[in-house]
Amino acid sequence: MMANALIKYQFIWITLLVITIVMVLIGFMPKPIDMNLEKIGNGRKAIVFVYDSNLSVSSQQSAEMNKARSLVSEDIIFLVAKIGDPAGNNFMRHYNARAADLLFFNIEGDLVKRETALLSAEELAGILLSEM
Numbered sequence: 001m002m003a004n005a006l007i008k009y010q011f012i013w014i015t016l017l018v019i020t021i022v023m024v025l026i027g028f029m030p031k032p033i034d035m036n037l038e039k040i041g042n043g044r045k046a047i048v049f050v051y052d053s054n055l056s057v058s059s060q061q062s063a064e065m066n067k068a069r070s071l072v073s074e075d076i077i078f079l080v081a082k083i084g085d086p087a088g089n090n091f092m093r094h095y096n097a098r099a100a101d102l103l104f105f106n107i108e109g110d111l112v113k114r115e116t117a118l119l120s121a122e123e124l125a126g127i128l129l130s131e132m
Contacts, residue, residue, distance in 0.1 A: 033066070033078050044075050045128060104128070
């Protein structure tokens, strides 16, 4: 009888430990980058990365963008135009963008700078915090 109680408490503690670990891991996951390209020109600076899942640089650049978010204010919008997505394809045609391009927009929604990945989080933050 004592053994059954110990097994029961052990199961409860293990379950609580697993739940705690999962919650901590979820808390450390980066916030996904928004794909709503209609947010460009809404009074905030924006950066749009043209994401191509077939390029390894795309996942690297996405990671750098997530890091850059922590270096700049909340007044800057980070967006993704995904190749294969209708909105992403329209965006690419409109701005003559290619895979792995980074497009920087001012608060009025005017394209002010274009770069090609891979830029570090510090480089991105430097551009975004400049007078563009």
